Amino acid sequence: MVGGFGAGKTTMVRSVSEIRPLNTEETMTRAGEGIDELADLEGLSRKTSTTVAFDFGRISLDARSVLYLFGAPGQERFWFLWDRLFSGTLGAVVLVDTRRLSDSWYAIDRLEHHNTPFIVACNDFGGPLHTEEQIREALDLGPDVPMVECDARDRSSSKYVLITLVEHLHALSSQSMSASARNPSAQNPSATSRAAEPTPEAAS
Numbered sequence: 001m002v003g004g005f006g007a008g009k010t011t012m013v014r015s016v017s018e019i020r021p022l023n024t025e026e027t028m029t030r031a032g033e034g035i036d037e038l039a040d041l042e043g044l045s046r047k048t049s050t051t052v053a054f055d056f057g058r059i060s061l062d063a064r065s066v067l068y069l070f071g072a073p074g075q076e077r078f079w080f081l082w083d084r085l086f087s088g089t090l091g092a093v094v095l096v097d098t099r100r101l102s103d104s105w106y107a108i109d110r111l112e113h114h115n116t117p118f119i120v121a122c123n124d125f126g127g128p129l130h131t132e133e134q135i136r137e138a139l140d141l142g143p144d145v146p147m148v149e150c151d152a153r154d155r156s157s158s159k160y161v162l163i164t165l166v167e168h169l170h171a172l173s174s175q176s177m178s179a180s181a182r183n184p185s186a187q188n189p190s191a192t193s194r195a196a197e198p199t200p201e202a203a204s
C-alpha cells in the first residue's frame, strides 16, 4: 500500500489483515508536516497519528499461499524507506485521495522506476467526483493499469482491492509466460514473472 499522506493506507491494512497488524503510528505534533493542509479536509480533520515506519499485515489465501501486506509511510520525510519496501514486492496498491491527486505522483513514479506492477484504488472521502478518464489523465496512467474505487474502512471493499491486484499480477504473469513460450530465447525473469511463484510472498 503506497500513496500520499493520509490516503488511508494504515486504515486499509487494518481492515483486511487477519492478524492484529503491526502499526508504527506516532502522534502527529504541531510541528509535523502536513497537519495544516489536512485540517480542512473531510475525513482527515481528526487524523492524529501518522505512520513513521510501516504497517504490516497478513492474509492467508489458501493452505500454501500467504499474502503479506506492507503499508508505506505517507509523509515525504519518510519516503527514503520506500525503495527498501519495494524490493521483493510482488505488486502494489496506490491509494488515492481524489481531492489530492498530485500526492500520488511520487508513488507512481517510484513504482514505475522499480518496474513494480500496481493498481490504483481511489479511496472514498466523499470528495469531488472525477471521471475515471480524468483521474487516469491526471495520474498519467496507461489503460493497462486497473483502477477501482474503495472505502479503506470497509473490509470487503479492501478485500476487493487486493483481489484486483492479485488478478492483475496473475494476468501479467500469464502474459509473460505465453510470451516466453512463443520466444524462449528472450526469456528474462522480471518482477512480473516472480509473481507466479507459489511460495509466501509480499505485496504492499
Ligand SMILES: Nc1nc2c(ncn2[C@@H]2O[C@H](COP(=O)(O)OP(=O)(O)OP(=O)(O)O)[C@@H](O)[C@H]2O)c(=O)[nH]1
Binding pocket: 004, 005, 006, 007, 008, 009, 010, 011, 012, 042, 043, 044, 046, 047, 048, 049, 050, 051, 052, 072, 073, 074, 075, 123, 124, 125, 126, 150, 151, 152, 153
Ligand atoms: N471518509 C473516509 N475516511 C477515511 C477512509 N479511509 C481512511 N479514512 C480516515 O482517514 C484518516 C487517514 O487514514 P490513515 O489510514 O491514517 O492514512 P495513511 O495513508 O496511513 O496516513 P499516513 O501513514 O500518515 O500517510 C483516518 O482518520 C481514517 O479514519 C475512507 O475511505 N473514507
Ligand SMILES: [Mg+2]
Binding pocket: 009, 010, 011, 050, 051, 071, 072, 073, 074
Ligand atoms: Mg499510515
